């Protein structure tokens with residue numbers, strides 16, 4: 001954060017601006033599970049907010065914890081990446097029926113282009129699916145303002161409210177005017193069984209209540225002015241959603257613009273805009289949600305459905321100049337990528353995972369079901385030992401599914417953070433259903449891939465304080481594993497011998513490969529030098 005004290009304006013990343021907005025809105029707690037590009041929302045709050053900021057074990061737990069705080073009358077923000085919302089969706093779909101008490105904002109960062117994700121799904125669908133409002137900022141100032149507005153709307157409507165960003169908002173810096181920090185809500189925990197207990201006798205009434213709110217939500221959007229037409233009477237128009245507006249502004253002289261920052265949209269506004277245009281482009285990251293509406297009212301709409309803009313990957317100024325403006329990039333300015341050295345991501349030098357993979361490759365499993373983390377890079381050369389990767393927690397279940405078909409010497413690899421996130425139920429399932437697999441838990445004392453966040457196994461909280469510590473060995477034991485061994489992956493030969501033995505053994509055999517990520521080791525050494533260790537940090541919101 002770069003600060004200009006004179007006019008109270010700072011340069012903030014979009015994610016930081018959301019964090020700041022949440023603090024200004026008077027939150028009492030922030031919860032999250034790391035995931036690019038959403039991670040920095042909680043990182044900022046943990047650093048600048050004196051109250052509670054937690055890394056949860058997964059996104060569902062993060063949302064449920066925030067719901068608990070809301071039930072206590074407090075304001076809570078829960079942040080995650082788009083795929084995290086799949087994990088949290090069970091809680092989301094029903095809390096929309098029940099409604100909340102203190103303001104609850106769900107900040108979800110999408111990754112169009114899938115720069116660091118397993119897919120590029122569009123979270124706006126979840127808002128529509130759950131029938132909750134959704135804000136979509138185009139820069140950091142809007143990210144902060146809309147976070148505050150989302151809390152207000154949440155308390156006004158009794159609904160959780162989504163804030164959808166994309167990588168180019170979350171990870172871009174732009175100026176933000178800081179505001180006053182509101183008082184937190186007082187503690188008010190009241191029992192309200194009709195709206196807190198999702199049992200069949202309550203469901204239909206709650207659903208009806210939610211449907212009735214939809215009209216109110218559209219009206220709120222009409223009055224907010226968040227979706228607005230910027231007209232100079234041109235016959236060419238752009239409907240620009242979220243970051244699309246930042247791109248559209250670059251071509252502002254040639255087009256009228258309908259800016260969309262709030263959902264559910266008032267279709268009449270879209271109709272009014274497209275009806276008077278000879279040509280309308282829809283710029284939206286993800287799926288053609290708005291384009292589909294616009295096409296109901298005009299056959300002059302261009303975008304993803306019409307095929308001019310790709311359904312795949314992210315929008316960008318280059319896409320716009322090429323398709324929307326028909327500008328040709330001069331030949332001598334294009335980069336000759338053929339001469340560039342390709343640099344695919346690789347495990348870092350000294351990475352404990354790389355040593356484990358050396359041993360695993362020599363032990364030669366029939367198939368290795370991977371999971372998501374740095375260790376997924378074991379699928380790439382030189383190891384090429386990871387044969388599948390789907391979503392967090394899926395490795396153990398897939399390995400069990402394969403082994404149950406009679407395949408011998410099947411292995412699963414899973415990181416420590418991923419194991420805690422969603423690997424435990426899969427392990428219990430494998431034990432219960434008598435799969436014969438080798439499970440390798442790669443314990444590097446961190447959630448390395450997303451920036452070395454601590455896990456419950458380290459016993460350090462998001463604020464760098466001492467938390468409760470969970471034992472991996474004890475969990476595995478309680479899950480009923482056939483055997484549990486702990487190895488140091490730097491001992492390659494010893495590890496290989498053990499892996500060979502365990503691949504040929506019946507039952508669910510666990511090998512914990514334990515050595516901290518080299519970056520964590522370095523950071524801990526620095527902390528020790530400064531002797532800060534785990535003392536409570538003195539932190540204040542700016």
Ligand SMILES: Cc1ncc(C[n+]2csc(CCOP(=O)(O)OP(=O)(O)O)c2C)c(N)n1
Nearest residue numbers: 035084372373374415416417418447448449
């Ligand atoms: C549902 C979901 N949430 C979050 C992420 C982001 N993410 C990718 S891998 C990972 C965990 C990595 O930690 P760990 O399993 O310990 O492996 P490491 O990177 O440390 O090797 C996370 C949080 C994701 N891909 N999917």
